Amino acid sequence: MKAIIPAAGLGTRLRPLTFTRPKPVLRVAGQPIIRHAIHTLVQAGIRDIGIIVSEVTRAEIQHAVRELTDLNITLIDQTRQLGLGHAVLTARDWVGQDDFCVYLGDNLFEKGAAPFVEAFRQTRPDALIALVEVADPTAFGVAELDGTRIVRLVEKPKTPPSNMAVAGLYCFTPRIFEMLDGMPPSARGEYEITDGIQRLIESGADVQGQQVEGWWKDTGRPADLLEANRLLLERxxxxxxxxxxxxxxxxxxxxxxxxxxxxxxxxxxxxxxxxxxxxxxxxxxxxxxxxxxxxxxxxxxxxxxxxxxxxxxxxxxxxxxxxxxxxxxxxxxxxxxxxxxxxxxxxxxxxx
CATH class of the missing domain: 2.160.10 (UDP N-Acetylglucosamine Acyltransferase; domain 1)
Incomplete structure (x- = not known):
């Protein structure tokens, strides 16, 4: 199994810190955020990791991971930043016919990626999505569930079908590429991974949701970085x-x-x-x-x-x-x- 870490974006919500450096290389608890992501993937048994980079982020990302050994890291260029779905599709040739995990490198999970990767390996649905209960689902992709099966996925809905939001970890078979290939962009001009997963659901695929255990942190804003630093230093x-x-x-x-x-x-x-x-x-x-x-x-x-x-x-x-x-x-x-x-x-x- 392989893993993709998208790291081509500019992290505008963390400016001014990200005027000169991409968000994944900002440090919490003494390490760049992206190293925490890589560490949790390695703990889940994944050692083939593709990092999606842009011309702007490539050098800093390469520097941040230069000392990591005993794993295979490949930098994959995304020439235009057109959404998470586009980033995943960019890695299609590198993934090949392998199952893979998409881990958003600015997300942190108390128990890491292992619970989701292990569940995916055991049952091998077409997709397994990490879900977290949130107070305000309107700011997230939101899942409508039938038991553990996801029957509908909506991006930032005005009327959420549940309070179960998509966290930053997905496990897929290569079938997801068929859904992303040729998919139209969303209203904001991006290729949304949630739209690709919804197409997967509509095709009759088995798309499972698994709730996050323990804390989950999206480090998208300055206050989140401080909180993530606190949570990691607890260990x-x-x-x-x-x-x-x-x-x-x-x-x-x-x-x-x-x-x-x-x-x-x-x-x-x-x-x-x-x-x-x-x-x-x-x-x-x-x-x-x-x-x-x-x-x-x-x-x-x-x-x-x-x-x-x-x-x-x-x-x-x-x-x-x-x-x-x-x-x-x-x-x-x-x-x-x-x-x-x-x-x-x-x-x-x-x-x-």
Whole structure:
């Protein structure tokens, strides 16, 4: 069985973070989002993974997966971004006659892909779709069910047939390509995977729904990234190998051998990347600090700091922050009560 991860889009809902980088390479819990997706597919026994990329995203995606070994990763070019159905059809030649899974790389599942892949392998319907119960189904593709069988699938309906929304994981036989091939675009000009699945249903195919167990997170917005970071850090196991001088580490903390913590306090769960310096600082729970970053004479908690960032001389504790690659936060004289920041890569903020 193979897997497809669509990663050709621009992630406009996460701007300004995605002005310079595609969404799948943004980090949560110390790793690019796409690596979490790949990890869960490998845990499900899938090692042939095709990543759909565009001219804009190819280089960053290739860089994010360069160190992964013991699996076969193929980058598949999508020259135009015309919807998820089009992205899947782009991978038709690569998939061949194999069964395959489509995993939206910005989605995270507490129990991963394995429950869905295993159920699909056991019963082998024409399609198996991950479903999650939501409060407002109008923002999702929604399934109408007869037991576990999906009898109708509607994209963002004004009057939802149920509250069971399509989550970001699908398992298919190659029959889905016959439905996508020649399918007309939707009203918004895209080729919707839900329309392809509906055609599959109308052809008499067996399309099954399986409810997500545990939490599910779509990391499409800044607040979702912070929540995903929190959920993943809940699983963290302590590993302190780096230099710790006159400091207090409480809870689950990861300090790589190349990182240093000097005269500081860290309240876990917290993960530090390689070659990080924490000096005269406080790092609060549910925070991840990217490689080559510096936090000096500052306090930060419940935040995601990417690589090569600098935070120093900030008198007010930073909370709920997303700080991009090479971004800088430097303090001054004025001390507002709180700061909440979403900074794109290479930005510089002077707090004076």
């Amino acid at each position: 963290l196991e302590s590993q302190v190998e780096g230099e710790v001088v006159d400091s207090q580490l409480t809870g689950r903390v990861v300090v790589p051998a190349s990182s240093r913590v000097i005269r500081s306090k860290i309240q876990g769960p917290v993960v530090l990347g390689e070659n990080v310096l924490i000096e005269d600082a406080y790092i609060g729970a549910f925070t991840s600090i990217g490689r080559d970053s510096v936090v000096r004479r500052a306090e930060i908690e419940h935040s995601v700091v990417d690589a090569e960032a600098v935070i120093e001389n900030v008198d007010t504790r930073l909370q709920d922050c997303l700080i991009g690659v090479r971004a800088q936060v430097r303090g001054g004289r004025r001390v507002p009560r709180t700061h909440k920041l979403t900074l794109s890569d290479a930005s510089v903020i002077e707090l004076v």
